[in-house]
Amino acid sequence: MRCYRRLPDISYKDHTTNEEVSRRIENAIGPHVDLLTIVRQRKLKWYRHTTRSSGLAKTIMQGAVNGGRRRGRQKKRWEDNIREWTGLELRNTLRKVEDREEWKAVVRRSSAAPRRIPDR
Structure with missing residues (x-):
């Protein structure tokens, strides 16, 4: 998840759920395999x-x-x-x-x- 958070530049201090991070990445790059x-x-x-x-x-x-x-x-x-x-x-x-x-x-x-x- 740390690598996933770096892609959209989300700090670990931000209170963002892992699901939200995954959703942002999927919106940016499209559907992907985990x-x-x-x-x-x-x-x-x-x-x-x-x-x-x-x-x-x-x-x-x-x-x-x-x-x-x-x-x-x-x-x-x-x-x-x-x-x-x-x-x-x-x-x-x-x-x-x-x-x-x-x-x-x-x-x-x-x-x-x-x-x-x-x-x-």
Whole structure:
């Protein structure tokens, strides 16, 4: 949002809601795809690319490291994002990745950003 506020020159001190900032940007440049949606699509596409390959990226992504994780709230992993966005278990995504058209449908379905309804 900080970058979005810089485009129309809105200071962070101004009491302008995020929805208003988005509305001003959309009026200025027209309809656009949300940045988080683009990131989600690209991550899912890269997941398919690395999963189908046999390189180092696949080994790192799917490999298991010996030992435990640190205490406290755990950081999100790639697998967590893929599971959350697609709603599928990892073993099911590995099967769906093999079929290009099916994976494209999964990416389309999971990267559709729901529109937030502003609280009033």
